[in-house]
Amino acid sequence: MKISKETKIDLFTRMVKIRTFEDETHKIFMAGKEMPGFLHLSQGEEAMAVGTCANLTFDDAIYTTHRGHGCIIAKGADLKPMMAELFGRIDGCCKGRAGSMHFADVKTGCMGSNGIVGEGMRLAIGTAFAQKYQKTKNVTAVFFGDGATGTGAFHESFNMAATLKLPVIFVCSINFYAQMTHKSVHIPIEHVADRAAGYGAPGVTIDGNDVELVYEEVSKAVKHCRAGKGPYMIEGITYRHHGHFIGDPCNYRPAGELEEWLKKDPIVLYEQKLLKEGVLDEKRIQQIKEECKNLVDEAVAFARQSPQPDIEELYKDILA
Amino acid sequence: MKISKETKIDLFTRMVKIRTFEDETHKIFMAGKEMPGFLHLSQGEEAMAVGTCANLTFDDAIYTTHRGHGCIIAKGADLKPMMAELFGRIDGCCKGRAGSMHFADVKTGCMGSNGIVGEGMRLAIGTAFAQKYQKTKNVTAVFFGDGATGTGAFHESFNMAATLKLPVIFVCSINFYAQMTHKSVHIPIEHVADRAAGYGAPGVTIDGNDVELVYEEVSKAVKHCRAGKGPYMIEGITYRHHGHFIGDPCNYRPAGELEEWLKKDPIVLYEQKLLKEGVLDEKRIQQIKEECKNLVDEAVAFARQSPQPDIEELYKDILA
Amino acid sequence: MGKPIMFQWAINHAIAEEMRRDPTVFIIGEDVGKPGGPFGVTRGIIDEFGPERAVDTPISEGAIIGLCVGAAAAGLRPVAEIMFMNFITLCVEELYNQASKMRWMFGAQVKVPMVVRAMTAGGYGAGPHHSSSLESWFASMPGLKVVMPSTPVNAKGLMKAAIRDDNPVLYVEPLSSYRIKAEIPEGDYITPIGKCEIVREGTDITIVSVGRMLQEALKAVDVLEKDGIKPELIDLLTINPLDMETIYASVKKTNRLVIIHEAKQTMGIGAEIAASVQEKMFDWLDAPVERVAAPFTHIAFQPKLEQHYLPDATKLVAKVKQMLG
Amino acid sequence: MGKPIMFQWAINHAIAEEMRRDPTVFIIGEDVGKPGGPFGVTRGIIDEFGPERAVDTPISEGAIIGLCVGAAAAGLRPVAEIMFMNFITLCVEELYNQASKMRWMFGAQVKVPMVVRAMTAGGYGAGPHHSSSLESWFASMPGLKVVMPSTPVNAKGLMKAAIRDDNPVLYVEPLSSYRIKAEIPEGDYITPIGKCEIVREGTDITIVSVGRMLQEALKAVDVLEKDGIKPELIDLLTINPLDMETIYASVKKTNRLVIIHEAKQTMGIGAEIAASVQEKMFDWLDAPVERVAAPFTHIAFQPKLEQHYLPDATKLVAKVKQMLG
């Protein structure tokens, strides 16, 4: 598969945008009082989000997890309402009610993060059902973690997608931990993508830090799904640079593990590759990073000026 | 594996006992007013129950389904309290409260039927956990149907049994239907035992109407479990002669399907085999059938003379 | 009025008519297709609308409801069957955390129009795993509506209203009412969600019946009227949101209230009604609000025990007489 | 009394002491081992008792509770952690159809001694999927006990009682109380399940607080006492089975009752208490039973909205003054 220059730059830019957004979010959260609630960051896992979403249009849907900022940005959501949401402001994409763990941006096809591990999968098959029912060629991608493979939701959803031949791409980001518990404790086999065979569906395990590889594999999955052949599973091996949530001291990590993975940072790797290939030069890279920083700064400024919701907002929109 | 003559006769006798019990139950239920509730019969599936339970002692546990009479009889439960239970009498194994779909006979290791499809599996891993925790060499077998393979319970239980290396034998009786829906509609692959690989466990698909084959395969599974190697899955292909419940007109069955399977009736096949092998002769077979009939008749007589529970029974035993 | 029609066919016709009217409506569940569910409620729908719109699934209650939520958010109008209400325990997550919250949580970016049918089966000896009435859990969920039809007429009207509603609606149907027959209005009609119905006017006491208990309440009212007592009988119809105004107005007139429901008394919907009525109508009450409901134990397979467990006309009559005398 | 100890360590010590006493007790759940759960409540237990008795599982709430039921029926005493109470939606089946019914259904052939820990998290901005108080669903389940500790002292005493109880017990612990400190009695003690505690004696009104709302009620009582009002404060402690006798006795004295709980007012445990009290104590009440609880909407991540949602001392004081004046 030949990936065009524009696509490569696009892949790189989306990853940088996510990283910049999350690094800034981290800073603001740590600083204290502006960002309430719990925060789960995905630095290190950007290639999975971007390699997947770069294959999709706004008419395709995604569902993501409690660690979902990256996926939503990769899908193309505007940073301003996202940031305002994290601040709990009325101009947040969910009017400040949902916060990081539960937000959605429906117009770009981001059908929701989820605070309940695994449940995105049960919802995703529904959106895929609608896509099929309405005879579109659209697909739904659902992101989940290694931990989520233990849920009944994983099995029920994959099984139902397979029996009903629904266009769902199951994208599993193996970052080695479910909260503080290592994959070797909670998954009894090496590669969970091997389970796809048990549903008569394709399943592959790939390097989840290689954005082009993810992009290519997902493009096969999208083709498979658009052709009406049912679900497809992609397991990408990756790593989260931060703790489970911000505040997690990470003392379950063996010494040196993070450092090894930092060497495999998907953005650093891709930057080096694109430099080597001559797709980008240092100057353009700097420019991209600055553009992303500006977008994030604007988002933060937007969030800061947005008011807190009025109390009446608590009682609106309960029923349609 | 060499199966002793006594074991062969035992296998045969247990199957006949189940068949006799269920045929009689059917008659009484159809006759009208003596047996309340819903009734799910397992005629045709006796080889799965017997081939499995003949490997187990009373210290091993089983969990079964809404279609569980056969398993419980195969495990060795006394027919009298079972029949009294079906009649809703105070001498029933559950004091008449539970009925066919929900009963248990704990002293023989029958830890419960279940009205909720799949849930026996979630409970079974618990009893297996206790067996391991208490350093016994006992095992737990859990029976379930093709329909139950769609439940989250199947996946969560198998996965947890595999991660915790619990001694559980997952015994799946494929009788081709979940209520009125054919397996081809609700299972996306040919053999669900193939899913065991997705948990790093052995899984085999066998002729579930060949009682010796079931016996042999389960004996391997028991050995595997007693050795602390974790769960094992056995899928047996079989058929239920009656409808989903008594009253089901079975109009979803293609013409001739039942007739084909009646030719593969596990009891008829085994009777012929044992005759041919000279293990049993016609006279001894007749005798076994009469003995079983007598046991069932005694059970019915026992049930009939047992009183209905007093109203106070509704309020007893809620808390220990 | 046409010829009398059974409760279960009223549900069936409502669904079929809505499917004819609106191509986004479909049914989904275990055996809903060819067999039309274990008791044939959706029989014939697959023949008219095909398997794309009458979808048989594996046994996965959580995924069935999750699928409905995702499909509803994407513009369809699913009608799911959960079968016996005890199985709804397997999709409380989807109904509560997802369906009931999604619209509010996402700041009104989506609507979640879906109907979930669940059957209560008291009186059939179906035993502890098949006979429970669990609706009150769902009465505590803002964003989810819960209706409990009591006659073929409102079974049809509420189903149509539920399908047209832009919110998730739990529709609780009693197996023991499936064969009740009644003439139903010709043509299209709906029974509004969120409104009680005053079935009999009266002055001496207000009886609120929930779901199939209307049948018992009607019998009780007949007995009571013969004794010169004039109860006002209100059929609750919707348990979420509760139409308390109608109940308050009636209590203002009768100064006495008793609620009858099949679910357990403890934490049943009668508790909420009683709590609200004494709070808002304290000075109008001549006697405590009473409840006729199931006791705090389990429902048995055993017929004698089951019968003792279930509330009925006799128990209601006794309670009313006690309250009045 | 020893030195002050935090609520979360009170839970921890209770479990550890029971594990020392009884080898059939073990803990199980997601991350309960080395990390000791997300907030460290079970920290150190794996070090003392090993991974056989501090069991980390995959993310499978249903199977965790199912496993506990099967293990309890086979003679062990599991203590399971569900983490945030919203996740309990994924094991309502196991708690309701299996755990609560098994002993009764099987004619007393088994006991099901097990404890399920679930955490409420109101006040943390944890959002709609992590902050719910769902205990009232479980208050409707005969065969299952439900306790809600409010101080380090009863956190320890109730945990010990729960572990020693031969029935399934749901133990609801509030995240926002984890760091409350108090001196607790030395040595072994239990807080009996099924008994309220009269925390302050008074004559003017009875306040029943549920779980962590005791802290708010204590603040409110201080304010009210300064104004010359003498409330009797009862800490409910157990919501299933309810100790109504203690509440009735108090109402007989004060003739007024208000209940404060963190869960929604609609179908909260206050509804059942109010319904029962007006029923049994109709002639003793000088005012309707009132409830201070969450409104009929969802809990927000947004702090201002969340604060408005949650009941607190200020709202309780206002309600009491309204009731008295």
Ligand SMILES: Cc1ncc(C[n+]2csc(CCOP(=O)(O)OP(=O)(O)O)c2C)c(N)n1
């Ligand atoms: C059903 C459920 N159980 C438990 C939790 C608590 N929890 C939040 S994240 C998490 C681990 C998820 O691990 P994984 O799926 O690998 O995603 P990751 O956090 O690594 O991105 C757990 C157990 C939850 N949110 N939902």
Ligand SMILES: Cc1ncc(C[n+]2csc(CCOP(=O)(O)OP(=O)(O)O)c2C)c(N)n1
């Ligand atoms: C969770 C749940 N969903 C649905 C049902 C209704 N139901 C009872 S039996 C059955 C089919 C079970 O099929 P299978 O597992 O193949 O067992 P079989 O009846 O063939 O023995 C269904 C759907 C149920 N009892 N429990």
Ligand SMILES: [Mg+2]
């Ligand atoms: Mg992970």
Ligand SMILES: [Mg+2]
């Ligand atoms: Mg079957």
